[in-house]
Amino acid sequence: MLCGMQAHDGPLTRLRKSHEQSVLDLLRKHGPLSRAELGAHSGLSRTTLYDIVAGLVEGGTVVASTPPAEVRRRGRPVEKLSLNPQAGEAIGIDFARRAVHVSAVNVAHEMLGSASEAHPPDLTWTQRTDIAQRLLGSLGGPARGSRGGPLRLGSLSAIGVGIVGPIAEGARAPGPEPLAALLRERFGVPVLVDNNTRLAALAEAVWGAACDGGDVVYLRLSHGVGGGLVVGGSLHRGTDGMSGEFGHITVDARGAPCECGGTGCLETVASLDAVLARYRSAGGSAPDVPAFLDAAAAGDRTARSVLERVGRDVGRVLAAVCNAIGPGVLVVGGELAQAGPALVEPVERALHAHVMPRVRDRVHVRLATLGEAGSALGGIALVLHESPLLSRYPPPVAQEHA
Amino acid sequence: MLCGMQAHDGPLTRLRKSHEQSVLDLLRKHGPLSRAELGAHSGLSRTTLYDIVAGLVEGGTVVASTPPAEVRRRGRPVEKLSLNPQAGEAIGIDFARRAVHVSAVNVAHEMLGSASEAHPPDLTWTQRTDIAQRLLGSLGGPARGSRGGPLRLGSLSAIGVGIVGPIAEGARAPGPEPLAALLRERFGVPVLVDNNTRLAALAEAVWGAACDGGDVVYLRLSHGVGGGLVVGGSLHRGTDGMSGEFGHITVDARGAPCECGGTGCLETVASLDAVLARYRSAGGSAPDVPAFLDAAAAGDRTARSVLERVGRDVGRVLAAVCNAIGPGVLVVGGELAQAGPALVEPVERALHAHVMPRVRDRVHVRLATLGEAGSALGGIALVLHESPLLSRYPPPVAQEHA
Numbered sequence: 001m002l003c004g005m006q007a008h009d010g011p012l013t014r015l016r017k018s019h020e021q022s023v024l025d026l027l028r029k030h031g032p033l034s035r036a037e038l039g040a041h042s043g044l045s046r047t048t049l050y051d052i053v054a055g056l057v058e059g060g061t062v063v064a065s066t067p068p069a070e071v072r073r074r075g076r077p078v079e080k081l082s083l084n085p086q087a088g089e090a091i092g093i094d095f096a097r098r099a100v101h102v103s104a105v106n107v108a109h110e111m112l113g114s115a116s117e118a119h120p121p122d123l124t125w126t127q128r129t130d131i132a133q134r135l136l137g138s139l140g141g142p143a144r145g146s147r148g149g150p151l152r153l154g155s156l157s158a159i160g161v162g163i164v165g166p167i168a169e170g171a172r173a174p175g176p177e178p179l180a181a182l183l184r185e186r187f188g189v190p191v192l193v194d195n196n197t198r199l200a201a202l203a204e205a206v207w208g209a210a211c212d213g214g215d216v217v218y219l220r221l222s223h224g225v226g227g228g229l230v231v232g233g234s235l236h237r238g239t240d241g242m243s244g245e246f247g248h249i250t251v252d253a254r255g256a257p258c259e260c261g262g263t264g265c266l267e268t269v270a271s272l273d274a275v276l277a278r279y280r281s282a283g284g285s286a287p288d289v290p291a292f293l294d295a296a297a298a299g300d301r302t303a304r305s306v307l308e309r310v311g312r313d314v315g316r317v318l319a320a321v322c323n324a325i326g327p328g329v330l331v332v333g334g335e336l337a338q339a340g341p342a343l344v345e346p347v348e349r350a351l352h353a354h355v356m357p358r359v360r361d362r363v364h365v366r367l368a369t370l371g372e373a374g375s376a377l378g379g380i381a382l383v384l385h386e387s388p389l390l391s392r393y394p395p396p397v398a399q400e401h402a
Numbered sequence: 403m404l405c406g407m408q409a410h411d412g413p414l415t416r417l418r419k420s421h422e423q424s425v426l427d428l429l430r431k432h433g434p435l436s437r438a439e440l441g442a443h444s445g446l447s448r449t450t451l452y453d454i455v456a457g458l459v460e461g462g463t464v465v466a467s468t469p470p471a472e473v474r475r476r477g478r479p480v481e482k483l484s485l486n487p488q489a490g491e492a493i494g495i496d497f498a499r500r501a502v503h504v505s506a507v508n509v510a511h512e513m514l515g516s517a518s519e520a521h522p523p524d525l526t527w528t529q530r531t532d533i534a535q536r537l538l539g540s541l542g543g544p545a546r547g548s549r550g551g552p553l554r555l556g557s558l559s560a561i562g563v564g565i566v567g568p569i570a571e572g573a574r575a576p577g578p579e580p581l582a583a584l585l586r587e588r589f590g591v592p593v594l595v596d597n598n599t600r601l602a603a604l605a606e607a608v609w610g611a612a613c614d615g616g617d618v619v620y621l622r623l624s625h626g627v628g629g630g631l632v633v634g635g636s637l638h639r640g641t642d643g644m645s646g647e648f649g650h651i652t653v654d655a656r657g658a659p660c661e662c663g664g665t666g667c668l669e670t671v672a673s674l675d676a677v678l679a680r681y682r683s684a685g686g687s688a689p690d691v692p693a694f695l696d697a698a699a700a701g702d703r704t705a706r707s708v709l710e711r712v713g714r715d716v717g718r719v720l721a722a723v724c725n726a727i728g729p730g731v732l733v734v735g736g737e738l739a740q741a742g743p744a745l746v747e748p749v750e751r752a753l754h755a756h757v758m759p760r761v762r763d764r765v766h767v768r769l770a771t772l773g774e775a776g777s778a779l780g781g782i783a784l785v786l787h788e789s790p791l792l793s794r795y796p797p798p799v800a801q802e803h804a
Contacts, residue, residue: 012413214641229727231633238728239616242761245725250718250756261759316652317722323647324723325631326640354652357663359644 160379199378201228214328315350562781601780603630616730717752
């Protein structure tokens with residue numbers, strides 16, 4: 001069907017292209033969908049949709065497959081449609097404070113691989129980009145280039161990058177120089193940059209703990225305390241990129257000074273350093289966070305009591321956010337979330353005490369499921385959702401075949 | 403142009419209709435726009451837009467006008483386009499606890515009138531609807547019917563209704579019966595129902611203190627304390643309609659029990675009753691809220707100190723909401739907002755102490771500008787933004803002319 005396009009499209013062709021674009025956009029954002037799901041999302045009539053899909057499958061842009069028998073429910077297998085996995089990959093890179101994480105996914109939402117490497121703090125962007133390139137080279141999917149040389153990414157690919165700190169303009173901005181320029185030069189593809197905690201929120205919404213829908217509040221308890229909001233399936237960035245700053249909601253107006261310049265922010269009591277410091281000042285002994293978590297898991301009463309206290313403050317902040325926004329799902333991630341129920345239970349108790357009673361039974365905390373790969377996967381989700389390049393997908397195949 | 407439509411439209415006509423619909427939707431939502439503004443919002447090319455607009459003006463669906471000389475800036479007057487004001491009116495009704503407010507606006511966003519009537523609490527919906535109908539009959543624009551009989555509203559009209567309490571399903575739900583059914587029967591037009599505080603938020607975003615754009619956090623300090631969020635120009639309702647519940651964010655975990663079942667909610671310290679009670683317990687004497695506000699305005703130190711304390715709690719809650727959402731504008735309304743700077747200054751002090759320092763200079767509180775008409779106007783905004791009927795506008799004029 002695509003082959004029939006004219007160089008100068010008439011209105012009929014434009015209308016068809018617009019329908020095709022809707023279908024392709026949906027598959028790019030959601031991954032594999034059944035025809036019924038495509039129909040519900042696109043609003044196209046059954047006849048139009050089947051015709052459009054047939055054309056896209058015939059042209060090879062879209063592929064159809066049935067899930068393996070063992071994962072199927074009863075009845076006839078439902079065919080799923082997805083973008084042709086060979087049409088391109090998206091790469092996600094998370095430049096965390098002391099580590100680089102990379103992931104690669106193709107446009108059919110198939111995971112190609114993830115890799116991570118810790119590094120000393122204060123590396124230059126060039127050094128960190130070298131690490132990212134080496135890690136990408138080690139992955140199966142996109143590792144078509146020679147080590148050290150530029151990767152030969154598919155022509156449709158883009159890179160989504162997470163970095164520490166606020167990104168005022170959101171993903172459509174060129175990103176903080178010189179990082180974006182460096183990456184564009186190195187990989188020869190468009191680069192979208194956003195805050196890495198926000199990207200972790202998007203990833204949990206698309207592939208992780210919150211993938212079953214609804215608006216998402218994501219809180220990360222790590223060296224810093226931050227978060228992200230996903231509203232209507234998209235990142236909510238806020239004015240000047242200042243949304244999701246749950247770590248700087250005040251929990252004690254007479255509390256400790258915070259790095260942000262404020263006082264008694266959640267971060268001053270719930271960051272990893274703050275938690276360790278409280279544990280030690282209560283007589284506990286742990287050289288680092290894993291040791292503290294081990295102690296808590298082993299039933300150390302001091303560690304449990306510290307988590308109880310932290311959980312109460314976290315729950316109060318989440319309750320305030322719930323009352324303000326009314327999210328569908330609350331997700332807690334970051335290293336401290338590995339404490340599991342010892343943290344989540346006090347969080348939920350405080351949450352339920354302070355959230356509107358009408359929604360108390362409905363509001364639960366889920367643990368993040370994507371771990372340290374979350375932000376890199378979020379970079380990919382950003383590319384699949386927002387890349388201006390991919391939104392013009394498919395490329396001018398028509399001309400080639402004409 | 404519309405006259406040329408066929409009964410069974412071909413793709414060309416459908417494409418043109420889709421462009422026309424974009425233009426009409428924009429004019430319906432935004433009110434009068436210049437061609438340049440229409441172009442920026444619609445994304446249509448200059449040529450296409452001028453052609454579409456010419457057709458709509460020729461058919462009488464859209465009218466062009468230039469603003470009066472005295473409000474113009476220098477240079478050539480810019481022609482504004484709007485929907486034909488005769489094409490229909492939208493009616494807003496706010497059923498507050500002890501009053502009914504009505505407003506009428508035509509589809510060109512011209513205000514036709516507003517009216518209010520206080521009533522005893524606990525009237526039936528029928529009694530309150532009688533009041534609304536009488537008030538609407540007293541307005542110039544829609545008062546085409548005889549008093550007491552059904553109003554003969556234009557065929558395009560719909561009614562947006564605000565009521566007290568949460569509306570789980572949002573405006574597209576049939577609304578709480580029997581009110582929605584009663585109104586539909588009485589007026590013979592579609593009825594959209596939403597929470598009246600949320601509608602006041604939407605009205606401030608469209609016509610009031612926040613009409614210059616950005617996401618809006620609206621807080622109403624009245625007999626209850628509530629609010630609303632406008633995100634990306636639309637009401638953000640939250641799961642089960644539970645967003646904007648700023649009055650139930652905890653300000654003191656050891657505070658007074660709240661009507662909601664919680665403890666120490668903002669409403670327990672910032673509702674009108676709570677403020678009066680605090681004033682009296684501090685030795686002040688005021689029979690009602692206006693007397694309290696008069697005392698504060700006259701410099702009564704006890705009243706000022708009460709407002710200082712309330713303002714601090716309000717500011718803290720707004721800071722938490724700001725850190726979570728990153729809104730563009732904060733608006734405070736309700737009777738207590740009439741205290742003006744005596745309230746706003748302590749609110750801003752607390753807000754600035756608890757919001758992320760990076761945005762401190764940018765975050766200011768504005769007073770609501772629409773007063774008691776706000777929720778009724780919000781009902782109208784809801785109709786203009788979301789009515790499924792109006793989204794099919796224009797009606798089948800084509801067939802009539804064919």
